[in-house]
Amino acid sequence: MINIKNLTKKFDKIRAVDNVSLNIQEGEVFGLLGQNGAGKTTIIHMLATLLKPTSGTALINGYDIIKNASKVRKNIGIVFQAPSSDDMLTGFENLKIHSYLYGVPSELRVKRINELLKLVGLYERKDDIVKKYSGGMRRRLEIGRGLIHKPKVMFLDEPTLGLDPNSRKSMWEYIQKLVKEEKITIILTTHYMEEADTLCDRIGFINKGKIIAIDTPQQLKLMVKNNNNNNNTDKYIGDIIGLHFKVTEEINSQDNNNNNSPILTKNIEILKSFKFVKKVEQKRESENKDLVLILYVDNINYNLPIILKSIDNVEYIEFSQPTLDDVFYTFTKGRIAEEPEGGFMERYAQYDKK
Amino acid sequence: MTLNQILNSKFINNFLSVYAIWLREFKVYLRERSRLVGSLFTPLLWLFIVGSGIGSSTTLSIDVNYQKFIFPGIISMSIIFTSVFYGAYIIWDRKFDFLKSVMVAPISRETIFIGKTLGGMTNSLIQVFMLLIIGLFIGIEYSVISILQIMFVAVILSFLLTALGLGLGSRMHSLEGFQMIVTFVVFPLFFLSGALYPLDNLPDWLLFLTFIDPATYAVDALRNSTLGIATYSFGFDLLLLFCSAIITTLFGMLSFRKMRAV
Numbered sequence: 091m092i093n094i095k096n097l098t099k100k101f102d103k104i105r106a107v108d109n110v111s112l113n114i115q116e117g118e119v120f121g122l123l124g125q126n127g128a129g130k131t132t133i134i135h136m137l138a139t140l141l142k143p144t145s146g147t148a149l150i151n152g153y154d155i156i157k158n159a160s161k162v163r164k165n166i167g168i169v170f171q172a173p174s175s176d177d178m179l180t181g182f183e184n185l186k187i188h189s190y191l192y193g194v195p196s197e198l199r200v201k202r203i204n205e206l207l208k209l210v211g212l213y214e215r216k217d218d219i220v221k222k223y224s225g226g227m228r229r230r231l232e233i234g235r236g237l238i239h240k241p242k243v244m245f246l247d248e249p250t251l252g253l254d255p256n257s258r259k260s261m262w263e264y265i266q267k268l269v270k271e272e273k274i275t276i277i278l279t280t281h282y283m284e285e286a287d288t289l290c291d292r293i294g295f296i297n298k299g300k301i302i303a304i305d306t307p308q309q310l311k312l313m314v315k316n317n318n319n320n321n322n323t324d325k326y327i328g329d330i331i332g333l334h335f336k337v338t339e340e341i342n343s344q345d346n347n348n349n350n351s352p353i354l355t356k357n358i359e360i361l362k363s364f365k366f367v368k369k370v371e372q373k374r375e376s377e378n379k380d381l382v383l384i385l386y387v388d389n390i391n392y393n394l395p396i397i398l399k400s401i402d403n404v405e406y407i408e409f410s411q412p413t414l415d416d417v418f419y420t421f422t423k424g425r426i427a428e429e430p431e432g433g434f435m436e437r438y439a440q441y442d443k444k
Numbered sequence: 445m446t447l448n449q450i451l452n453s454k455f456i457n458n459f460l461s462v463y464a465i466w467l468r469e470f471k472v473y474l475r476e477r478s479r480l481v482g483s484l485f486t487p488l489l490w491l492f493i494v495g496s497g498i499g500s501s502t503t504l505s506i507d508v509n510y511q512k513f514i515f516p517g518i519i520s521m522s523i524i525f526t527s528v529f530y531g532a533y534i535i536w537d538r539k540f541d542f543l544k545s546v547m548v549a550p551i552s553r554e555t556i557f558i559g560k561t562l563g564g565m566t567n568s569l570i571q572v573f574m575l576l577i578i579g580l581f582i583g584i585e586y587s588v589i590s591i592l593q594i595m596f597v598a599v600i601l602s603f604l605l606t607a608l609g610l611g612l613g614s615r616m617h618s619l620e621g622f623q624m625i626v627t628f629v630v631f632p633l634f635f636l637s638g639a640l641y642p643l644d645n646l647p648d649w650l651l652f653l654t655f656i657d658p659a660t661y662a663v664d665a666l667r668n669s670t671l672g673i674a675t676y677s678f679g680f681d682l683l684l685l686f687c688s689a690i691i692t693t694l695f696g697m698l699s700f701r702k703m704r705a706v
Contacts (some may be wrong), residue, residue, distance in 0.1 A: 138548050140705035163550035174545040178472040190464030191549040193457040197448060219475075235545070
């Protein structure tokens with residue numbers, strides 16, 4: 091559906107997008123992640139024909155973004171970072187104006203607008219002026235507007251930026267509904283890893299205009315573990331289990347030479363015998379406190395039951411799995427966004443609106 | 445061709461796109477009450493304060509009171525300010541993403557330009573209409589012909605100036621550009637138009653400057669049809685307005701085509 095070939099954009103001397111090539115399948119939800127100024131929005135603007143590439147090109151539904159811009163525009167819908175609906179018009183009027191701009195056939199116009207307003211949950215408020223909408227409602231209106239001409243591809247540029255957690259969740263639900271009901275291909279950019287994890291089939295990490303990693307969210311998380319497996323557990327971001335044992339004399343006591351109790355020693359031996367356990371550490375928070383064993387393991391979902399079956403006397407456990415946040419930190423380690431944030435006014439505009 | 449085929453033809457679609465952009469501008473204008481009131485108040489200040497103030501100590505070589513004399517000039521002023529501001533407002537539009545959503549639609553830049561220009565023109569014409577009514581209170585007399593003439597001149601002048609404003613605005617990238625346009629375009633257009641003084645006894649250099657200001661011909665034509673006072677013939681005024689409008693329209697369209705979307 092989308093074939094990006096060596097896409098490059100230079101601003102003065104900075105390569106905002108550097109030789110990006112990428113294929114996105116029909117019906118796929120693709121996430122573009124990266125720091126501010128990494129080039130996400132620039133890629134979207136080029137794909138949406140708003141910006142001419144310095145070199146390279148892309149095909150959307152078979153149409154070239156440079157040679158066939160008008161055809162491309164008929165095939166795409168876009169939601170910008172800052173709401174671009176007219177806040178002096180009602181939701182219905184906004185969609186109506188765009189139905190004219192996109193040449194929606196006259197006999198379908200009102201039907202389509204009402205369908206979309208229902209899809210994004212704004213039908214009851216369709217005759218209210220957009221000024222009276224909340225931030226989340228405005229974004230949903232934009233999504234509805236972007237769908238007016240039944241596009242094949244939808245670009246969502248930070249669709250939940252500045253929304254509260256509830257609106258964000260409901261936005262996700264609308265996007266998922268959209269994927270199911272309208273069967274369109276989506277490229278979305280976001281700073282929220284949880285969002286990318288929830289919505290995206292595949293994720294591309296961008297740094298300084300280059301795609302540095304591309305895979306499913308699950309694979310990316312594994313990748314981080316493998317990257318850090320070189321016996322350097324300080325940097326190990328894999329699955330971590332903390333085993334807290336029952337506070338009994340039998341287990342907790344140590345002899346005069348600070349040796350562990352036989353039960354604990356045996357447990358540690360069992361744990362170390364598992365291939366999926368990478369490292370075992372023991373920790374006692376203070377005198378007379380219970381002992382904690384910290385395990386670094388692979389694939390916690392399958393292996394935790396095995397661990398619990400084979401050792402006794404566990405009181406309770408704690409565990410953590412790497413999130414996309416960790417993936418993000420790994421890929422962008424030490425690279426704090428240095429580029430100026432171009433969209434200040436765009437961000438400003440969002441908070442300035444009454 | 446069936447009715448549906450006609451309704452969905454390319455021509456109709458282009459027409460509807462222009463209509464859509466115009467409709468947006470028109471509705472926004474009607475709903476922005478404060479802008480409407482504000483834009484009408486300035487001409488009234490000029491007409492009643494400056495008109496009465498200067499009029500009380502000035503005698504014109506022609507037999508007409510000063511307030512009446514500047515009335516056609518104030519109509520032009522209202523058109524100059526509204527139209528150029530409206531056009532230059534596109535700098536804001538671009539800062540705040542409104543325009544992006546239109547520019548990503550499968551319509552040509554020319555279509556956007558025409559829709560916007562018609563929107564600005566409508567705003568100006570509504571104001572002209574209200575000023576015409578106020579004219580009744582200062583003793584201006586209209587005939588059907590003079591009303592038609594006034595509206596015709598107003599249509600051309602507002603189209604011309606909105607196109608100019610849009611053209612300039614689309615080339616500016618910062619809000620400071622707006623101030624530049626006000627200082628170097630709006631005020632000179634107004635002051636050089638002869639809105640506030642007769643063209644008869646001007647020094648040569650000033651006469652020359654009024655000559656290259658298209659608003660001069662609008663003021664002259666309006667004065668001709670409201671007061672029967674004129675420096676040039678009505679036909680000559682229209683011809684020059686028309687030529688200027690073609691130039692600014694071409695300039696505006698070219699600028700729009702070149703305008704960066706993001």
